[in-house]
Amino acid sequence: MAKRPATAKKTLSAANLKALGDERLADLLMEMAGEDAGWKRRLRMELAAEVGAADLALELDKRLNTLAGSRTRVSWRKRPELLADLATVRRIIVERLAAMDARLGLDRLVAWFDLYPGLASRVKDPKGELALLFDGASNELAATASLAGPDVAAPILIEALNTRLSEWGSWIGRGASGLSTPLARALLVGIIEGRPRPTGRLALVVQKLADRAGDLDTWIASLPDEDRIKPEIGAEIARRLAEAGRAGEARAALEASRPRLVEAARWGRREPEPPPPPPENWLTAEVAVLEAEGDVKGASDARWMLFERTLAEAPLRAEIAKLADFEDVVALDRAFAHAAGYADATAGLRFLMNWPALREAGEMVVARAGDLRGSADEVPLWASRLEGRHPAAALVLVRSRAVALTRLVLSRGGEEVEHLVQQAAALAEQIGDEGQDGFLLALEEAARPVRRGWR
Template sequence: MAKRPAAPRKTLSEANLAALGADRLAALLIEVADGDLKRRLRMELAAEVGAPDLALELDKRLNTLAGSRTRVSWRKRPELLADLQMLRRMIVGRLGAMDARLALDRLVAWFDLYPSLAARVKDPKGELTLVFDAASADLASLASVAGPDVAGPVLGEALSTRLSEWASWVGRGAAALSPALARRLLADLTMGRPRPTGRLALVVRKLADRAGDIDAWVMAIPDDDRRKPEVSSEIARRLALAGRAEEARRALEASRTEPPQANRWGRARIAERPPLPDGWYVAEIAVLEAEGLADQAREARWRLFERTLSEDALRTLLAGLADFEDVIALDRAFAIAAAFADPMKGLAFLMNWPAQREAADMVLARRDELRGGVDDTALWAARLAGRYPDAAVLLLRARARALVRLGDGVTGEVEGLIGEAEALAGASGSETLEPHATFVEGLKALAAPRRPVWR
């Protein structure tokens, strides 16, 4: 009986193919190569010769795609997308490693294929757009390697002449640009030029972020937008972080919303000042810290926490406190969460911290306000069940009521919640809970179809 050959030797892998030898593999490639594979092989051979030869092969394909006017059907779209991805990899990976200047010129030409392709490719899912958007990181990386003196004029020219497409690509990749290139582009786009507007203003702000240029960032914001509290408070925050406390204070005060003015008959409207956005409180903290007012900044953090239940704000507060003071601060924070206007948001904070004892006390104290529509309700009940079964029962019941109110009646999920609640209620033996039978009857009544009343 013939011995079965070892399966691993027949597995299609790099090691097994390498064992065939270079001559055999070369013959096989020539035999099976179609148009796309032959093109790739010519590029790989050109890359072995040198960067100029690879650039020439890439130019041939880029020029062919740029000059084509043939419409691409949905059947041919995957083939085109694969071709574009191969070209991008050859430009960035192979040519970029040899000559960043040549590679950047070809990558710009690759991006410039988009308008023509978008007009003739049937692409209802937007796959073509995603291919180019995803390459923004490669553009930023390659441009940064090429350096400000090389990449600055290239990208600046693209933005100046083809803004509608290039604003998106440069904007997406701005965070990955080198700070030096971002500064060069920023100077080219703003110095001696009109104030940027529209898409160009968005690009300038992203470049200013990367370059750390707060003045350029502010300059690119329209005057009308600067008067909005959420925008002017962000300006104040950035100025404060840059150590420009006086300017930050002026911007912060200018961001306060004003009450409605008198009407045309001269009668003052009776209205409260519109509420400030959350960002204003964040900016207030930054400004106070820039002014060296640590105690006032701490109280401002408390105001932010009271408004948002921000874990980050609380952790920052605790980090600046001495031993034992953090315990007092935590008690204060838990009390604020337990009394929060939205009980489920307050409960979420306590459960996520975690502060299970305080969460259980809150559930018992505010049982009539519980909303079981919050997806995490059953999960919170499971976490509390071991030590605080009464609170877990209340949460399970609230979840069951919420599901029944959706209109599907007593579903399998609801029955499961009922069973869990019954087991926990029986184990706790608490007299503070509504009897299980009473709860079930109320749930059935809630699930019963409501008949219209005829008059």
């Protein structure tokens, strides 16, 4: 067997540290504990954990009480040390104590979160690192509470919400997706039952919990009445109702949120304006409602309308999947032709490249060269994908990119423009294109406004 290199033995790793032996490691840890109070506390907690959950909880309480009772201002120099201490305490609560006794772990984790208001008032934290530390622990709160179960966790979290809604509403809302379904339902019952309809921040918490619990009616009830007639929100209500098989209610929600005429100005100074076009999610919801109603043709027409207006891939793919052989080919030809003639040429090209429909994309680029925006970030990638089989289209894109960068800022596009000019020359020579001189003149013309601005 080959001898292990000396450098490998010196690498700081768990395996190499184990090789030092128990006595040597114990001596080193005692030495560190004598020099670092944080290490001393950590070792005491680890020793307490070996005895049992109650002993570890007692050690944690000592540290939590010290942090809660301190009134000392924390400077930016001391902030990293405090944040590391808080993270260590949280990790021991979650990974050690909660694993042994979920109830004790949840109690201490709630106490840990309750440190935030006092710390926020005395820690110099311009970057918001303290808030991020607590917000980032929301998922651990959800996991620990779920481990404790609804009977234990629900009363604790409801009390926290009732007494400190501002912070706890945010933490529970952030962690709602990680709660067990039974716990989310128990929290909803505790928040809603026998109480006025929630508003403000509490309503947002209810929405997140109802989402997690799969309680559609509670989710809808948490939305303000005036919001339900807004197209974006009404569409989401309708979509969810349609997916739940409640077609009649879905249609009512959709129609209630349909964009309407803008009222005429008072004193007759302005005629009523036509309603704005529905947003994309409203059109998507309309498809779902028509499908829930069993209107196959209406749903198909609505999917086409949605695609033709937005070039969204999802409704087109859904429509193609429902068509028989050969019918799907005809439908794709129709879709590609629509994209090629779309008012926003760059958006149309983006659709064709992403599908992908490279032949149609290449033809479109050549046909609508003057309509494309060379400044689009994807243009270099598109050109590289087209240059193999569609070099003429790639040449158009390379030239448009060079002109666009020159018009934007010469200092930004200098080296890239030079590379694009060389690439354009190579492509032009490959396909026998004679427009290189005209391209160079266009590039020179694009640079003149920038140069005049430098004088």
